[in-house]
């Protein structure tokens with residue numbers, strides 16, 4: 001199965017989820033129906049994606065790992081190969097951090113993104129203990145499902161790379177990599193193997209599973225904004241279209257809340273701009289300022305249209321590093337494009 005087929009499948013799955021949640025009248029289940037629509041309430045510091053709504057992207061069936069038998073091997077170009085048990089990982093100093101995971105195949109504005117609070121221990125002390133030889137250029141990170149990806153030595157030997165075993169305060173589920181996955185901040189999901197079993201220092205660079213199929217081997221997250229909802233409608237649907245009804249005599253005076261998230265590999269998001277006229281004019285809007293650049297920035301704009309009709313809504317982000325380009329670019333180095341949302345204001 002290639003990624004396109006996988007994405008199609010995922011699309012169907014999440015579509016099914018939404019349909020089911022609407023049928024059961026369960027609003028809370030609707031994916032990413034976001035933060036407060038009340039403009040008087042401040043934006044929250046964190047917006048966590050509940051476990052049941054967090055996207056799952058696995059190239060094969062999830063690996064059911066027996067935690068008692070699980071080990072992590074640190075091998076290859078090292079002075080002393082190590083074999084860690086789960087107990088050793090859990091007894092090491094733990095850190096909690098917020099980080100947004102996104103798939104490189106997520107189209108502009110798509111659903112293959114989620115934010116969680118993760119718990120794990122830094123990998124660096126174990127790498128130092130093993131002693132990485134100067135010949136090593138990369139690490140190959142391997143999962144129990146034979147998934148493999150590689151990263152330069154310097155990217156993995158950072159203090160914020162962690163062996164993660166909890167997500168939103170609970171043990172990782174099988175789908176998300178139980179018992180241990182690695183998280184390398186700044187990179188798309190493909191660089192975060194689940195069911196991690198081996199970290200191998202290698203001398204000769206190689207490419208991994210998705211990278212062999214043409215997806216970026218760098219896979220760093222560009223500066224980008226994703227629009228998630230307009231008023232109470234999620235915008236990620238086939239037509240990228242929302243229909244908004246007039247609110248009685250008040251018309252649209254109370255406004256329509258346009259809301260979303262933004263992310264970059266390393267730099268804080270400094271501005272979000274929204275256009276409601278297909279990019280003719282832009283305005284800077286409200287955003288929160290997360291402590292970590294690896295957690296999504298939340299933003300919203302109370303749009304007050306006065307006329308019925310068709311509008312094209314766009315949102316773009318700016319970070320200290322770059323300004324998001326306008327073209328809808330869904331390439332193999334990750335979508336950095338701008339979703340054009342058709343908003344139909346009914347009379």
Ligand SMILES: Nc1nc2c(c(=O)[nH]1)N[C@H]1C(S)=C(S)[C@@H](COP(=O)(O)O)O[C@H]1N2
Pocket residue numbers: 054055056057058059060101102103104142143144145147175176177188189190191192193194195210
């Ligand atoms: N072992 C393993 N790890 C994996 C994958 C996989 O198929 N196998 N998929 C990767 C991809 S492409 C993404 S986007 C993320 C998704 O993580 P999630 O399923 O926890 O959301 O996991 C990554 N880690």
Ligand SMILES: [Mo]
Pocket residue numbers: 057102103104105189190
């Ligand atoms: Mo992915």
